[in-house]
Amino acid sequence: MTIQPFNPPRRTLMGPGPSDVHPQVLQALGKPTVGHLDPTFIAMMDEVKALLQYAFQTENAFTIAVSAPGSAGMETCFVNLMEPGDKVIVCRNGVFGERMRQNVERLGGEAVVVDDAWGTPVSVDKVADALNRHPDAKFLAFVHAETSTGALSDAKALCALAREHDVLSIVDAVTSLGGVELRVDEWGIDAIYSGSQKCLSCVPGLAPVSFSPRAVEKLKARQAPISSWFLDQSLVMGYWSGDGKRSYHHTAPVNSLYALHESLRLLQLEGLENAWARHRAMHDKLKAGLDKLGLGFVVEEAYRLPQLNAVYIPEGIDDGAVRSALLNRFNLEIGAGLGDLAGKAWRIGLMGYAAREENVTLCLAALEQVMNEARQ
Amino acid sequence: MTIQPFNPPRRTLMGPGPSDVHPQVLQALGKPTVGHLDPTFIAMMDEVKALLQYAFQTENAFTIAVSAPGSAGMETCFVNLMEPGDKVIVCRNGVFGERMRQNVERLGGEAVVVDDAWGTPVSVDKVADALNRHPDAKFLAFVHAETSTGALSDAKALCALAREHDVLSIVDAVTSLGGVELRVDEWGIDAIYSGSQKCLSCVPGLAPVSFSPRAVEKLKARQAPISSWFLDQSLVMGYWSGDGKRSYHHTAPVNSLYALHESLRLLQLEGLENAWARHRAMHDKLKAGLDKLGLGFVVEEAYRLPQLNAVYIPEGIDDGAVRSALLNRFNLEIGAGLGDLAGKAWRIGLMGYAAREENVTLCLAALEQVMNEARQ
Structure with missing residues (x-):
């Protein structure tokens, strides 16, 4: 054959x-591969981090791109932050809220589902009610922009509720990042993930992720081992960390990161x-x-x-x-x-x-x- | 800034x-992105599958590329096939055998470690002994080509032992695939993973994986839920499956798969x-x-x-x-x-x-x- x-x-x-990819991004993608510990590449990764902080509107030190698609970004948040037995309020108004529920249950958490009709946003009132009824909940998880329906939820109000009830918020921004208003620090979002192939117009395969200092604290204080070696961000931090020596975790997808760098650069240039x-x-x-x-x-x-x-x-x-x-x-x-x-x-x-x-x-x-x- | x-x-x-990437592979990588359900892309994925079967020397129907690096390929094998409580003989003669042990334990399995000195191959005698001492073991896991030391182990003899004792073999071929003799079907390997960025000379970020019919049976018969949604191959099969309608699981890394297609094509042309x-x-x-x-x-x-x-x-x-x-x-x-x-x-x-x-x-x-x- x-x-x-x-x-x-x-x-x-x-x-x-995936959305249309800018020709400059494709050009960046096809540039010669360098080693994943090459000093030039590490300097570029620092720029990717800074550009992601801009896109997310955050100063979170832990802001990186997971070396896998958006659904691995989702899993990164749950597998690192949630421990077996933890109760999570999961908002479900489309495919991706349901996927969050599956993540929670597969990882041994307890999902309290707040359902809204497909095509409608997450009801802030229902979430407030669920938080009141479940004072032992540890997380509030919802989708900012439901890709299955096109509905936008009020992330600002939902995250304010989460802070009020002292639970950590986990936000799916796969389709929102770069396309609609999103302010991680101002809104008090604790853990957020996105995908490279939506409004960033990069090639598919990377998942930008950012954890607030509160989320990082939770990760560091956890008792149960993280079931995924690949997604264990306490290990990944050693590779993405800006200070001193980078330690090998896995081989970064070098060329895809070139592309992400260029797409984020174009976003910053546009504003x-x-x-x-x-x-x-x-x-x-x-x-x-x-x-x-x-x-x-x-x-x-x-x-x-x-x-x-x-x-x-x-x-x-x-x-x-x-x-x-x-x-x-x-x-x-x-x-x-x-x-x-x-x-x-x-x-x-x-x-x-x-x-x-x-x-x-x-x-x-x-x-x-x-x-x-x-x-x- | x-x-x-x-x-x-x-x-x-x-x-x-990563190794040197062939200019044609970089060129393929930078070609215009199409949708991950585009008929032309799905036809290309079928070719990737056929080319991977050639590279692995297998007729395994379940032969795909995981949308993440080699370490996610490793995790794919353990998280899909092993259930909590399962006993696994893990051979450790370098960094990657130790990583296998960590996978087993994080996922709730019991690792029986067979140690060999760094720089030496896995001892077939020690493995035979461990299999005799642990008749309840369900898997034998080892690294074919240890990237940390450069030692080659006798995968053929080790897999023959696994068959003899009716345990499934899980083989790390990250550095061996395309570089040294490797015959999945002839040697009776049950689950194998590799990486795109070694002897295939593709860009980093993909993990070729193949499961034997025995391994697929084990996956289908498992009782415990698969803790990872992203790596759940019973779901991924619906997307990579050659027959009929493809169902959406995650967005495939379209351009990286163009590159893998070209690198495997070059391997096949060379022989x-x-x-x-x-x-x-x-x-x-x-x-x-x-x-x-x-x-x-x-x-x-x-x-x-x-x-x-x-x-x-x-x-x-x-x-x-x-x-x-x-x-x-x-x-x-x-x-x-x-x-x-x-x-x-x-x-x-x-x-x-x-x-x-x-x-x-x-x-x-x-x-x-x-x-x-x-x-x-």
């Missing part, structure tokens, strides 16, 4: 991620607030067009994520046929529905470098053509 | 990995046996030169890995000064000693694309210069 080199088509990525405003402006344009096409949003306007637009598939339109036509004729990827919304909704992403005027225009025009043809 | 784009120097990588012979030939050249320089090997000739040459640092020579001079003047990276060998040995890698005549010649000539200067 002779296998040919793989030549991927040039897609426009407007699904739930975080400008990036948030751009996502909002592109969303407004997309929304206007989707309204004209008669496509209704899954999420109410007040809680809608600009970067992830879930819209119901109109009656009589074949989900798979439309997405295939967009992909095959226009090289345009939009996302399928996930979980409860599978077959019922499309998810149109405007993430990072994908949030550009030409993408919005192409998407609307192509959708219009394809849907018209499907109706004939 | 204005951060400049990162422009890595062009190094020659002759440490314990596995030819690659093994090239590593051996380059090692012989390097060895002849190191002998002339008076540098003694840590490992006896019969058990020496061609791709990882650990040599003692001569008396009176400053370890750090020599490695810095090689790096700063010649852009040449060789590895420091690890664990018991820190400060006492250098580790010179000849892995994958790094196993070329120009590398051997540069390394020997540069070492000679730098050591002569250090002695003056």
Whole structure:
């Protein structure tokens, strides 16, 4: 069997991620590999750390990129901070809240689930109530921006509640980081994770993570061993730590970190607030067009994520046929529905470098053509 | 703070990995990102699977690349196959055998450690004895090629013993895959993991893994939940499975998999046996030169890995000064000693694309210069 080199088509990525990657990021990715303990690489890692602190709006010393995808970022928070038997209030209003619950239970914790309907934000009142009913809870875990529905929750209010009740907050910012307002220090977030392939517009495979000093204290004081050697951040700190000698833990994904460095650098050059405003402006344009096409949003306007637009598939339109036509004729990827919304909704992403005027225009025009043809 | 784009120097990588990456692999890495469920990408993943089966010399249906570094490959084997309370014979003759022990104990297993001196191979007799003394053992875990010392163990004999005693074998092939003879099916290996950045000469960040049908059966029959959601291969199978619809688990590291595809393609074009012979030939050249320089090997000739040459640092020579001079003047990276060998040995890698005549010649000539200067 002779296998040919793989030549991927040039897609426009407007699904739930990976998003369009900036050409400079791809260029950075392909630069020559150096050793993971090379002094030049270690200096670059320090810059990645500083740039992540900016993106997260935090001064947390423990701010790094886990060498694996966002779901490993989620697991990093639970496996390091939670101990078996710990009670965790888990908010579930989509796929990723449910994934948090699974993390808690697999690791021997007790999950108290606060359910909200898919497409709605986490109810701050319900969480307050759960915290009152469970004074022995140790953590509050929720998803800031639910990628499965496009709903934005009030992270600021939820984290204030967590502080009030002296529990640590664990926040999923996979889809929010770089796309909507997020202020780790000001909001008092204790543990947060994200993914490289959403609004940072880097290639998939890395999970930015930041722990507050309170979270680091909890990690250092824990009694039970951390079940994962790979994700044990007390070991990883020795490699990412800025002071003195770096100690080997695992081989860092050198080239992916080049790419993350470049994508974060571009974000800093644009300015975080400008990036948030751009996502909002592109969303407004997309929304206007989707309204004209008669496509209704899954999420109410007040809680809608600009970067992830879930819209119901109109009656009589074949989900798979439309997405295939967009992909095959226009090289345009939009996302399928996930979980409860599978077959019922499309998810149109405007993430990072994908949030550009030409993408919005192409998407609307192509959708219009394809849907018209499907109706004939 | 204005951060400049990162422009890595062009190094020659002759440490314990990452190894030199072939220019075609870097080129593949930087190709435009497509979605992780794109039909073209899924077809490429099927090719990656077939190429990994070739590299491992196996027909195991469950042969994939874990979306994280080699140490996550190790954890994948233990967390999926071992259940709390299971007894595991763990062979320890270097850093990575000790890491296996830590995996077993963190995950609630009972490790029976078979120790051999650093720099020697795993003793088949000691393992036979341990298996006799522990008829309730469920696994035999060992490192095929110890990256910390450069010792090669007899995987064929050890796996035959495992079959005889009806225990599953878990084999670390991080440094062996592509560099020395390795035949998963013929030797009856049950679970094996490797890393992308050694003799495959791909960028770091992926861990090829293969499970035998016996191992898959064990996974399917397990009672205890798998503590890691991210590494749960019963879920990952739904994404990598060749038949029918792929189900979303996590976002695959798309571009890194392009690179792995190209590096495996180059290995197949060269031919596995030819690659093994090239590593051996380059090692012989390097060895002849190191002998002339008076540098003694840590490992006896019969058990020496061609791709990882650990040599003692001569008396009176400053370890750090020599490695810095090689790096700063010649852009040449060789590895420091690890664990018991820190400060006492250098580790010179000849892995994958790094196993070329120009590398051997540069390394020997540069070492000679730098050591002569250090002695003056």
